[in-house]
Amino acid sequence: MSVGRGRLPGGDRGAHVRGAARRASELAATVPENDRELLVRAAWPHDVGYAEPLRDSGFHPLDGARSLERDGWPRRLVGLVAHHSGASLVAGVLGLEDELARYPREDGPVADALTHADRTTGPTGRRVSVPDRLAEVLRRHGPGSPNALAHPVRAPRLLAIADRVERRLTRLEAVPATGKPGPDHW
Known part of the structure; x- marks a missing residue:
């Protein structure tokens, strides 16, 4: 199962996807070992729903999930993308x-x-802060967009996710040389 040529967006969107996958690889240590490959695999097609041939609802997470489901991708990965x-x-x-x-x-x-990898990768694939990325999304989509209308509830959730991931990273840095995390590691 591959995303396939023509399915991953080119230009800035492709740069964003590559950057988000790279960031997911960096964040893989924050998830249980048996889920690390899944995280990185989900990062690659997370924006596949932007590809013109896949557009149905016009909402890229849903369109991407539908496409991945049709192509037989694992249900858990499809759910992460959705x-x-x-x-x-x-x-x-x-209304979807x-x-x-x-x-x-x-x-x-x-x-x-996965969300943190997406939210800390700008449109050109460069690393950005979550607040800067949220501001960029609002500028790009406009003040009356669904993204803007969801922003008052969505932004605090995305910032809370960022905080959780950053705390996991901090705990990793504090893991003793044995490499064995303490009981509150995750």
Whole structure:
């Protein structure tokens, strides 16, 4: 199963996807070892729904999840793509919450790390702060957009996710030389 040529966006969107996948690799240590590959695999197609041939609803997390599901990708990965970066809140504004709810929504280290990888990677693939990325999304989509309408609820959630991931990273730095985390590591 591959995303396939022509499915991953080019230009800035492609640079963003490559940067987000690179960032997911950096964040992989914040998730349980058996989920690290899943995190990185989910980062690559997280924005595949922007590809013109896949557009159906016009909401890229949903369109991407539909495409990945049709292509036989693992259900858990499809759910991560469907719900990345607070997608359920934007889906609510669009009236697509029931369609998005068909896909499993995961809360925890993997979903957090995928969202953080996306939210800390700018449009050109460069690392950015979460507040800067949120501001960029609002500028790009405009003040009356579904992203802007969801922003008052979505932004605090995305900032809380960033805080959780950053705390996990900090705890990793404090792991003793044995490499064995303490009981409150995750």
